[in-house]
Amino acid sequence: MAILVDMTGSESRLDAIKTDFKRLGITDPVWLPGEDYDPASIELVLAWKPQVRDWSAYTGVKLVQSWGAGVDHLLDAGFPADWPVARFMGQSLKDRMVRYVCAQLSNWQLDMPRLVQAQNEKRWDWHDGRWGEQVLILGLGELGQSVAESLAVQGYKVSGWSQSPKKLKGVESLTGKPGLNAGLARADYLINLLPLTSATRGLLGSELWARCERQPVIMNVGRGASLAEDDLIPALEVGQLSGAILDVFETEPLPSQSPLWSHPNIWVTPHIASISDPSDVIRLSIDNLRQVRAGEPPRYPVDLSREY
Structure with missing residues (x-):
């Protein structure tokens, strides 16, 4: 087996990733773009924003494994349609997302920048905070479910909007346009965890804000292009x-x-809400490759034709 680590924008991490493979006891060759390797020997492509290339010489590829939970960065890479593709998901990713969301909600409610400024000025700036208990989560995939259930345990009134109904303890499941409108109307906090597809690109924009009745705080921890950035400041x-x-x-x-x-x-x-742990990604990619070799689908499979 040979492995190609094809990651654009993370070049400074590539040598460390090769070391991680060795530390985990994986002795198979690990190649980086630009190194001298035989394309036909590559079985696993571990990818994040991979280079667009002619993949016809990569005749041995059995799996493309995304380094992260998102897969929109793979859509234009030109992979053959019959190559199995999987995204990353793991407990560490869920835990980090939950901690980020909970911390930011608490920081917002306590207006922490105001308190930090007051401390810097040695000023006792007592205030009652800014509150709200209704949370709408857009997207109830693995990450969305973890966030929704954690917030429900903390006492928030949580609803989640998704394509299909979900059964989660303490979470109201919403679907379709009527469900979305109902959730938007009562939301104090709107948290986006949708994948980026042609349907969700620019979804967080003026048309959506017009359906909000309680001046919510939005939190985008999904994909950047889901937010119509030019619409945000006017809405504020x-x-x-x-x-x-x-x-x-x-x-x-x-x-x-x-x-x-x-x-x-x-x-x-700076895109820190939920960072993939390299060891977890590598372990999942190797396990997924073994499953594909055995004729089984990988964990967390992706259908690129559906964009997620």
């Missing part, structure tokens, strides 16, 4: 939204000239 200025907590962006890193950096009711974090 006219009071359709109270604030925005953004961890993902259509262009990353977020350009320095973006007005999102400086708006007082927008919090920006």
Whole structure:
């Protein structure tokens, strides 16, 4: 077996990833783009924003494994339609997402930037916080379910919108346009965890905000292009939204000239909500390759024709 690690935008991590394979006892050759390898020897492509190339010489590939939970970065790579593709999912990814969402909701309610500023000025700035208990989660996949159930345990009134009904303890399942409208009307917090598809690109925009009745805070921890960035600040200025907590962006890193950096009711974090643990990704990719070799589908399979 030979492995190709094809990751654009993460070049500084590639040598460390090769070391991770060795540390986990995997002695098979691990190649990086630009190195001298035989394309026909590659069985596993471990990919994040892979280079667009002619894959016809890669006749031995049995699996494409996404480094992350999202797969929109694979859609334009030109992979043959019959290659099995899988996304990454693991407990560490779920735990990190839950911790980020819970921390940011608490920080928003306590208005932590205000308190940090008060401390810097040695000023006792008591305030009663800014609250709200109705949470609408867009997308109830693995991550969305984990977030929804965790928030429900904390006492939030949680609803989740998805293509098909879900049965989750303490979570109201919403589907279709009527369900989405009902959830938007009562939401204090709107958390996006939808995959990026042609249907969800730009979904978080002015048409959606117009259906919100309680000036919610939005949190985008799904995909950056799901947010129509040009619509956000106008929605904040006219009071359709109270604030925005953004961890993902259509262009990353977020350009320095973006007005999102400086708006007082927008919090920006650098795509840290849920980072894939390299060891977990490698273990899953090897396990998935073994399953495909045995004639079984990989865990967390992806249908690129459906975009997720």
